[in-house]
Amino acid sequence: MKKLPEQVKRLAAVFVIFLSSVLLIRAYAVPAALKDTDIHRRTAVERETARRPVYAGYTACRDCHDDVFTSRKKGYHRNLSCETCHGPGQKHADDPEATKPIVPRERSFCPVCHTYDPSRPTGFPQVNPSTHNPLKPCITCHNPHNPEPPEAPHECSACHGEIAGMKGLSSHALLDCTVCHTTPEGHKLTPRAVMPSKPEDREFCGRCHRKGAEEKDAPKVDLATHGEKYLCWQCHYPHLPEGMK
Numbered sequence: 001m002k003k004l005p006e007q008v009k010r011l012a013a014v015f016v017i018f019l020s021s022v023l024l025i026r027a028y029a030v031p032a033a034l035k036d037t038d039i040h041r042r043t044a045v046e047r048e049t050a051r052r053p054v055y056a057g058y059t060a061c062r063d064c065h066d067d068v069f070t071s072r073k074k075g076y077h078r079n080l081s082c083e084t085c086h087g088p089g090q091k092h093a094d095d096p097e098a099t100k101p102i103v104p105r106e107r108s109f110c111p112v113c114h115t116y117d118p119s120r121p122t123g124f125p126q127v128n129p130s131t132h133n134p135l136k137p138c139i140t141c142h143n144p145h146n147p148e149p150p151e152a153p154h155e156c157s158a159c160h161g162e163i164a165g166m167k168g169l170s171s172h173a174l175l176d177c178t179v180c181h182t183t184p185e186g187h188k189l190t191p192r193a194v195m196p197s198k199p200e201d202r203e204f205c206g207r208c209h210r211k212g213a214e215e216k217d218a219p220k221v222d223l224a225t226h227g228e229k230y231l232c233w234q235c236h237y238p239h240l241p242e243g244m245k
Helices: 006-029 037-050 058-064 066-073 082-086 090-094 161-167 202-209
Strands: none
Touching (some): 058 082, 058 090
């Protein structure tokens, strides 16, 4: 039987000494309070309950501002806590006259959620803060507790900025969105509940693109053989038709 190398014996001895030292320190040098989980749990509860709360919760707001609470409950901000916009409200709840809640008037506050971002859901209200009523506080025009716009957007790009930018680079740049989409009035206020229409047959695109169509600059195809049974927009992205061949 081969003997263990001297280096292995020395390493093993060092490990045994180290482990013994740790166990001895834990057993005799560490105070019991640092090893007792019950003490840890009890002191943690005492420490946290001793802290003065800074958030009052929506029920405290509702007790005094029931009219605002009712209005907000029916609006687009119904899932936002009051303190999301007004800041911690416990001091205000304790003494309403001495401490007033924050009223966000700075231009940068609302754009945290409403600056255009293509990753946000379709229909989520988004603006370019540099061009949308620049320098004015958002609450000048919008009631934050029930933030319906004073009037519906006049252009589709107000909500569909990415699509508008893409279409602006395509051969469909000069076509109004309403040429291809019928847009109910309800879509402007509840876009995800009331959707615009889409072309439902091949003849729609054929008005410009079939052989013999009067539109001179549009590419022409034989609808009888081109694309078989598929709708045109199933192969060609209509906002940038050059992008799919």
